[in-house]
Amino acid sequence: xxxxxxxxxxxxxxxxxxxxxxxxxxxxxxxxxxxxxxxxxxxxxxxxxxxxxxxxxxxxxxxxxxxxxxxxxxxxxxxxxxxxxxxxxxxxxxxxxxxxxxxxxxxxxxxxxxxxxxxxxxxxxxxxxxxxxxxxxxxxxxxxxxxxxxxxxxxxxxxxxxxxxxxxxxxxxxxxxxxxxxxxxxxxxxxxxxxxxxxxxxxxxxxxxxxxxxxxxxxxxxxxxxxxxxxxxxxxxxxxxxxxxxxxxxxxxxxxxxxxxxxxxxxxxxxxxxxxxxxxxxxxxxxxxxxxxxxxxxxxxxxxxxxxxxxxxxxxxxxxxxxxxxxxxxxxxxxxxxxxxxxxxxxxxxxxxxxxxxxxxxxxxxxxxxxxxxxxx
Ligand SMILES: Cc1ncc(COP(=O)(O)O)c(C=O)c1O
Numbered sequence: 001x002x003x004x005x006x007x008x009x010x011x012x013x014x015x016x017x018x019x020x021x022x023x024x025x026x027x028x029x030x031x032x033x034x035x036x037x038x039x040x041x042x043x044x045x046x047x048x049x050x051x052x053x054x055x056x057x058x059x060x061x062x063x064x065x066x067x068x069x070x071x072x073x074x075x076x077x078x079x080x081x082x083x084x085x086x087x088x089x090x091x092x093x094x095x096x097x098x099x100x101x102x103x104x105x106x107x108x109x110x111x112x113x114x115x116x117x118x119x120x121x122x123x124x125x126x127x128x129x130x131x132x133x134x135x136x137x138x139x140x141x142x143x144x145x146x147x148x149x150x151x152x153x154x155x156x157x158x159x160x161x162x163x164x165x166x167x168x169x170x171x172x173x174x175x176x177x178x179x180x181x182x183x184x185x186x187x188x189x190x191x192x193x194x195x196x197x198x199x200x201x202x203x204x205x206x207x208x209x210x211x212x213x214x215x216x217x218x219x220x221x222x223x224x225x226x227x228x229x230x231x232x233x234x235x236x237x238x239x240x241x242x243x244x245x246x247x248x249x250x251x252x253x254x255x256x257x258x259x260x261x262x263x264x265x266x267x268x269x270x271x272x273x274x275x276x277x278x279x280x281x282x283x284x285x286x287x288x289x290x291x292x293x294x295x296x297x298x299x300x301x302x303x304x305x306x307x308x309x310x311x312x313x314x315x316x317x318x319x320x321x322x323x324x325x326x327x328x329x330x331x332x333x334x335x336x337x338x339x340x341x342x343x344x345x346x347x348x349x350x351x352x353x354x355x356x357x358x359x360x361x362x363x364x365x366x367x368x369x370x371x372x373x374x375x376x377x
Pocket of ligand 1: 058060165
């Protein structure tokens with residue numbers, strides 16, 4: 001294999017990370033607390049315009065703590081998008097609660113608000129309202145939040161937004177992740193900005209974040225000795241890694257622009273091929289195009305999405321099918337699902353193309369030529 005591997009969404013350092021890392025070493029703040037952690041929280045809160053932010057060692061940890069603080073426990077039901085990554089669902093099951101999978105709608109590929117409203121009304125009428133709802137903002141695009149917020153408000157159901165993939169996007173001028181009781185973000189290596197691994201929990205409720213901070217630090221009670229009156233977790237992020245996050249946050253807007261440019265390039269160069277359709281940008285906000293996702297109609301294109309993926313792989317280029325819906329996963333198949341055919345169709349025909357913010361036009365052209373070569377008129 002001569003040509004270098006083109007990854008789906010690799011880390012993209014700005015160069016300033018080393019400055020913050022060196023500062024952490026020079027001041028010996030190598031612990032999972034310190035000045036970079038504090039500054040990262042403040043800078044992040046300002047970026048998404050929320051009141052309080054808590055740096056954690058993963059988005060999954062952030063979701064776990066948010067669900068605990070929303071009171072989710074054994075036997076409870078939590079509504080969640082079926083078209084997502086398993087990390088949106090695992091923390092529900094950690095708590096002994098049951099996910100209820102909700103299908104996508106076609107405008108944004110996200111949680112269908114009509115199904116959420118219908119399901120909540122049905123469960124309320126049956127006397128067992130869901131304990132929480134987790135809208136997942138997929139691939140850099142916001143869920144249509146208003147109808148979901150309104151029904152959840154009516155029945156006092158906490159909304160915990162999974163904005164792991166959607167930092168930098170907007171919904172009616174505001175950042176996804178800041179509409180509900182709490183929101184979570186991920187800085188995993190493949191995300192739009194990364195700390196190599198890490199996450200953030202945000203909320204406008206100071207007590208919520210104070211309590212989450214305590215739980216994330218082994219739930220130490222305020223006392224000179226070690227005293228614990230609830231179960232804790234070791235979920236905080238290193239001050240060294242928070243330094244990487246600060247440098248990455250400085251270039252967030254550039255990263256969004258670069259990813260949107262990738263998508264525009266693909267639209268202009270393969271958008272004319274019959275059977276290729278791009279994930280829509282919904283009218284309610286800005287899609288970051290964290291990943292450029294397409295669907296392939298095998299009849300019109302003359303080949304299916306798997307043929308494209310394999311052709312790219314043969315040229316050392318990574319592409320990935322759209323998320324396999326959670327209700328089709330062996331580990332989750334026995335849980336209740338509302339609808340599912342839209343998510344199944346997006347999985348069957350959907351493909352995510354290389355979308356890294358450091359891609360140049362020759363990288364993009366490599367992808368385009370292969371996709372075009374697979375097309376059979
Ligand atoms: C939708 C979604 N939710 C949650 C997560 C979990 O984030 P993390 O990997 O930081 O635990 C991810 C990504 O990894 C994700 O894509």
